[in-house]
Amino acid sequence: MMINNRRGISESISVVIIMAVVLALIGVMLYVATYYFSNSASSSGISLAESFLINVADDMDTIAFHTGIDRVYYIPSTPYGVMNWLPNYCVYNLSGLVFKDGAVIYGTPPNYYSMPSGFVQVLRGDGEPVSTSPSSVMFQVIQYGEDTLGGETYGTYLALYPRPIIIGNNTNYVYIYMASSMGGGSGRTIMSINVTDTSVVLLGKGSYPLKATCGSETAEYKVTSFGSLYVVYSNYTVTMR
Numbered sequence: 153m154m155i156n157n158r159r160g161i162s163e164s165i166s167v168v169i170i171m172a173v174v175l176a177l178i179g180v181m182l183y184v185a186t187y188y189f190s191n192s193a194s195s196s197g198i199s200l201a202e203s204f205l206i207n208v209a210d211d212m213d214t215i216a217f218h219t220g221i222d223r224v225y226y227i228p229s230t231p232y233g234v235m236n237w238l239p240n241y242c243v244y245n246l247s248g249l250v251f252k253d254g255a256v257i258y259g260t261p262p263n264y265y266s267m268p269s270g271f272v273q274v275l276r277g278d279g280e281p282v283s284t285s286p287s288s289v290m291f292q293v294i295q296y297g298e299d300t301l302g303g304e305t306y307g308t309y310l311a312l313y314p315r316p317i318i319i320g321n322n323t324n325y326v327y328i329y330m331a332s333s334m335g336g337g338s339g340r341t342i343m344s345i346n347v348t349d350t351s352v353v354l355l356g357k358g359s360y361p362l363k364a365t366c367g368s369e370t371a372e373y374k375v376t377s378f379g380s381l382y383v384v385y386s387n388y389t390v391t392m393r
Contacts, residue, residue, distance in 0.1 A: 205276075209289070235256065236304070238254055241255035246360055249353065290327070294310070329385070341393075357378055357379055
C-alpha cells in the first residue's frame with residue numbers, strides 16, 4: 153500500500169514538473185513571438201514614416217520662402233512609433249546672428265526596434281548641416297541610432313529638418329528656414345505647416361563664421377562675400393493635432 157502511494161505521489165510530481173516546463177516553454181515562445189512581431193511591425197512603421205517624411209520634405213522644398221502658403225498632411229498610423237516635434241534641434245550662428253529651428257521626429261522605443269548608437273543613414277539630402285550648392289535640397293531626412301532627445305529615449309529615430317544654403321559668387325546669399333512654433337496633443341493624426349513671413353538681413357562684404365549644430369552634429373564654415381551678403385530667412389509654423 154505504501155509503495156503504491158509513493159508511486160502515485162511520484163507520478164503526480166512528475167506531471168507537475170512536466171506541466172511547469174511546458175508552460176515555461178510556452179511563455180518563452182510567446183515572448184519571442186511577441187518580440188519579433190513588435191520588431192517587424194516597428195520596422196514597417198519606420199518605412200511608412202520614412203515615405204511620409206520624404207514626401208513632406210519634397211513638398212516643403214517647393215514652397216520654401218513663399219509666405220502665406222499652408223500645407224496639411226495626414227500622419228500615418230504607426231502603433232509602435234510616435235511622431236513628435238523637437239524644438240531647437242538645429243542652431244545656426246552666423247557671426248553673432250543666431251537662428252534656431254526644430255525638427256519633425258519619428259521614433260520607436262528601444263524595446264521595440266533599435267539601431268546602434270552612432271548609426272546614421274541619409275534618406276534625403278547629403279547629411280551635411282549646411283549646403284553650398286544651389287541645386288541641393290533644403291529639407292533633409294536622416295535616420296539615427298539609439299539616442300535621447302527632449303527627455304525621450306528612442307531605439308532609432310528619423311529627423312526631418314531644413315538647413316541653410318549658401319549660394320552666389322560676388323554677392324552671396326544665405327537662405328535659412330526656421331520653425332517658430334508648434335501646438336498639439338496626444339493622438340495626433342494631422343500635421344499642418346504654414347509659411348508665415350520672410351525677412352532679409354543685409355551684411356557688408358567680408359568673411360563670416362557660420363557654426364551649425366543639429367542634434368549631436370556640429371560643423372563650422374566660412375561665408376566669404378566680396379559684395380553684400382544677404383541673409384534671407386523664413387519663419388514657418390508646424391502644428392500637430
